[in-house]
Amino acid sequence: xxxxxxxxxxxVVSVTKMEKDSVTLENLCEKCAAARGIExxxxxxxxxLSDFLSGVQQQLGSQxxxxxxxxxxxxxxxxxxxxxxxxxxxxxxxxxxxxxxxLRKIHGTARHAGVRYEPPAPALLERSSTLGELRExxxxxxxxxxxxxxxxxxxxxxxxx
Amino acid sequence: xxxxxxxxxxxxxxxxxxGDHADIVLSTRIRLARNVEGYAFTGRARDGERLRILTQxxxxxxxxxxxxxxxxxRVDEMAPTDRLLLHExxxxxxxxAGLDLPQGVRSGAALYLCESAGVMINEEDHLRxxxxxxxxxxxxxxxxxxxxxxxxxxxxxxxxxxxxxxLTACPTNTGTGLRASVLIHLPGLxxxxxxxxxxxxxxxxxxxxxxxxxxxxxxxxxxxxxxxQTTLGRSEDELAEHLARVVRTVIEREEEARRVxxxxxxxxxxxxLWRAYGTLRYARSLSFDEAMNFLSGVxxxxxxxxxxxxxxxxxxxxxxxxxxxxxxxxxxxxxxESEANLARARYVRQALINEAGSQA
Numbered sequence: 001x002x003x004x005x006x007x008x009x010x011x012v013v014s015v016t017k018m019e020k021d022s023v024t025l026e027n028l029c030e031k032c033a034a035a036r037g038i039e040x041x042x043x044x045x046x047x048x049l050s051d052f053l054s055g056v057q058q059q060l061g062s063q064x065x066x067x068x069x070x071x072x073x074x075x076x077x078x079x080x081x082x083x084x085x086x087x088x089x090x091x092x093x094x095x096x097x098x099x100x101x102x103l104r105k106i107h108g109t110a111r112h113a114g115v116r117y118e119p120p121a122p123a124l125l126e127r128s129s130t131l132g133e134l135r136e137x138x139x140x141x142x143x144x145x146x147x148x149x150x151x152x153x154x155x156x157x158x159x160x161x
Numbered sequence: 162x163x164x165x166x167x168x169x170x171x172x173x174x175x176x177x178x179x180g181d182h183a184d185i186v187l188s189t190r191i192r193l194a195r196n197v198e199g200y201a202f203t204g205r206a207r208d209g210e211r212l213r214i215l216t217q218x219x220x221x222x223x224x225x226x227x228x229x230x231x232x233x234x235r236v237d238e239m240a241p242t243d244r245l246l247l248h249e250x251x252x253x254x255x256x257x258a259g260l261d262l263p264q265g266v267r268s269g270a271a272l273y274l275c276e277s278a279g280v281m282i283n284e285e286d287h288l289r290x291x292x293x294x295x296x297x298x299x300x301x302x303x304x305x306x307x308x309x310x311x312x313x314x315x316x317x318x319x320x321x322x323x324x325x326x327x328l329t330a331c332p333t334n335t336g337t338g339l340r341a342s343v344l345i346h347l348p349g350l351x352x353x354x355x356x357x358x359x360x361x362x363x364x365x366x367x368x369x370x371x372x373x374x375x376x377x378x379x380x381x382x383x384x385x386x387x388x389x390q391t392t393l394g395r396s397e398d399e400l401a402e403h404l405a406r407v408v409r410t411v412i413e414r415e416e417e418a419r420r421v422x423x424x425x426x427x428x429x430x431x432x433x434l435w436r437a438y439g440t441l442r443y444a445r446s447l448s449f450d451e452a453m454n455f456l457s458g459v460x461x462x463x464x465x466x467x468x469x470x471x472x473x474x475x476x477x478x479x480x481x482x483x484x485x486x487x488x489x490x491x492x493x494x495x496x497x498e499s500e501a502n503l504a505r506a507r508y509v510r511q512a513l514i515n516e517a518g519s520q521a
Contacts, residue, residue, distance in 0.1 A: 073201040085285070087205035089196060089320035089328045102332055103325065109394035112326025114337035115307070119198065119318040133199045136210055140201075 003029035070094040072137060074144045131160050173250060174276065176481060178473035180296015184464040185412055187344040187384070187477060188251070191302040191401065192291035193310050194329045194338035198318040202330040203267065203283050211269030211283045218282055221316035222273060227308045231275030237266050242495065245486040247272065251293070257284045278309050285330050286338070288313075297412070299341060299405040307397060326393060336393030341404045342371075345411065348383040348461045349418030352430075359414060360385075366407050367391055382453030382480075387411065419465060434462035442513050446499070447506040452483050475516050483508055 003011045004026045011027035028036070069076045075087030077095055086092065092099055103110040134157050141150040175188045196202055197217065200210045222228055236244060236257060244258035244266060252272060259266030271282040281289040290313065292305035320328040326336035334340070350356040360370055371386045387408060389400050422430050437458030441447070447455075460476050462468040481487065488504045489496045496504060 073205050075205060083204075084332075085204050085330045086202060086328075086332070088201040089198065089322075092322055092325060092328050099325075099332065103335060103393060106333055107336065107391040107393035111324060111394060112322075112336045113394050113399075114326055114339070114396045115310075117314060117319060117321040117327070119321070120315050130199065132209075132213055136201070136207060139207075 001027050003027060003032050005029075005032040068094060069144075069146075071146075071149055074140050074146070131157065134160070173478075173481065175251070175293045175295050176474065176477040177295050178477055180294055180298045182412055183296040184460070184473050185346055185415055186297040186408070187295075187346065187480075189294045189296065189298045189302045189341070189343050190251075190291060191299070191306045191339065191341045192289050193306055194286040194327065194334045194340075195288040195290060195310070195314070196320040196328060196330070197287045198320050200287065203285060203287055204330060208268040211267060214287050215269045215271055215282055218273075218280070218288065218313075218317060221313060224316050225309065225312040227305070227312050228273065228275050228278060228280070231273055231279075234272045234274070236270040236272055237268050239266075241265075242486055242489060246490055249484040249486050250481060252279065253281060254284060254289070257281045257289075277305050280309070280313075286334070288317075297343065297405075297408065299343070299401050299408075303341070303397065303401045334392050337395075337397050337400060339392055339397050339400055340388055341401050342386050342388035343404065343408050344384060344386050345408065345415075346382075346384055346457065346460055347411070347415050348457050349415045349422060350411075351383050352422055353418045355414065355418055359411060363387060363407065363411075364390075366403075368404065368407055381450060382457040384453075384457070419461070423465060430465075431467055434458045434465075434467055438462060438468060438513075441509050443510070444506045446502040447483075447509060448502055449484065449505070452505055452509060453480070456480055456483075471513075471516055475512060479509060479512055 001011045003009050005028060009029035009031065011029050013028050013030075013033050067076060067078070070087055070091045071094070072090035073087035075091055077098060080086055080091065080095065086095075100110045134153055138150055138153045138157065141147075141153060178184075180186070180189070197214050200206055200214055203211060206214070219233060222231075222233070234247070236247070236253060236259075239247075241260075244253070245260065247253045248255060248258045248260060252274065255261050257266075257270050257272070259270065267283055269283040273280040273282065278290070278292045281291070290306055290309045292302040292309070294302045294305075322328055327338040329335050329338055347356060347359075350359055363370055367390050368387055369390045371388070372381060372384070387404070389404050392400070395403070437455040441452070441455045441459060444451075456476060456479055459468065459471070460473075463471050463473065463476065482491070483505045485496070485501050488501050488508065491508070492504055
């Protein structure tokens with residue numbers, strides 16, 4: 001079968017490409033494959049340094065994303081990937097982008113179409129729960145050594161007391 | 162030992178076979194997953210946070226008419242056998258009962274139960290509101306649980322997001338947090354080997370199936386739990402109605418399979434089912450799997466009107482009360498496996514004698 005790109009040489013590698021909703025299959029010759037950075041059995045001249053750098057860059061990017069941490073419950077994206085469970089409601093804000101994609105994959109959409117919800121008026125709620133909640137956050141922040149966050153939570157507690 | 166007589170109807174009214182298609186559909190359950198604003202989700206929360214959630218919900222309960230006259234059970238203070246008992250009765254999930262968590266039951270784990278609805282507290286989500294109904298009763302179960310949601314949600318602030326809807330620990334529940342499931346008995350489709358096609362069809366329709374005890378449980382005695390897979394992007398009514406529509410088709414297919422069986426293999430089926438009845442009626446020792454399989458046969462025989470005078474209610478009770486923790490509860494002591502097998506055979510035998518089935 002001829003290469004789908006140049007239509008001259010014999011295709012030696014098939015590439016499955018997934019974009020949004022469509023899946024395409026391409027047949028490429030060695031040269032056209034190499035031009036896209038795809039390795040075939042016959043080694044083509046490569047650029048070790050640029051490969052290395054792009055590898056590092058990718059790694060850095062994913063590490064940064066993985067290390068993103070929810071300021072409320074201290075869950076990281078990596079922990080979520082491992083457990084499949086989010087730590088608190090604020091994780092939805094912290095990991096919004098990744099979650100939107102994930103929700104689309106699971107449900108086909110990320111937009112809620114069910115009943116809307118209005119939380120009860122604050123007057124009905126106890127203020128003590130806010131205070132308790134802040135103390136929990138403080139404990140967690142200290143434990144995970146997020147001292148700046150801890151200091152700001154301590155100020156909020158003082159304000160309320 | 163937990164005193165089950167304190168529960169409204171012993172927590173077993175869903176067995177009474179009063180609903181639609183009760184010989185094929187045992188029960189309909191709809192649950193909504195909700196979390197309380199301001200706390201980490203259950204798995205991430207500390208003991209103190211979970212106890213505060215329990216207190217906050219407990220204080221709100223008297224103001225929720227849809228949950229009037231119920232009891233609150235502290236699952237975290239129960240012995241493992243009592244937790245297993247509640248699980249066998251389909252009142253709490255394995256997770257709430259701490260049956261497969263390495264650290265056992267979580268502090269603050271509780272069950273609130275009233276006649277028409279229940280709330281699991283500190284499950285995977287802070288709250289699992291649920292309605293359990295006898296037979297095929299999707300509309301009624303949905304109306305009940307939505308009312309509980311409205312009334313409790315006006316007292317306790319739920320975690321809600323404008324775009325994503327109700328926020329849950331697992332993204333597979335986000336949005337409506339609604340899981341509707343129907344526990345259905347499909348021996349006809351299994352015997353005619355049509356079941357594979359039907360189950361594949363369910364998946365194509367966005368539904369999924371599990372065993373008798375929901376997630377992660379095996380299919381025993383030809384009982385399947387059919388439920389919706391997605392929770393986001395459709396309204397509660399649409400999700401429930403879609404499930405109901407598909408289940409109606411499955412019921413029709415099951416009835417058709419039963420007609421085919423009787424027509425093409427009448428005497429073979431009749432013989433097989435009476436043998437199942439005979440074993441249950443006379444055996445001196447029955448394992449749980451054996452009992453489930455023979456009960457499935459007898460249930461089919463009752464559905465086909467080969468055996469009359471035996472009620473679906475009795476069959477439902479046998480299914481639940483012949484489980485290990487229930488037998489131990491009735492005997493008032495822990496049982497070894499062989500003791501349980503003897504007790505099971507005795508219990509089943511007695512129930513069948515009390516309600517002697519006769520040949521049509």
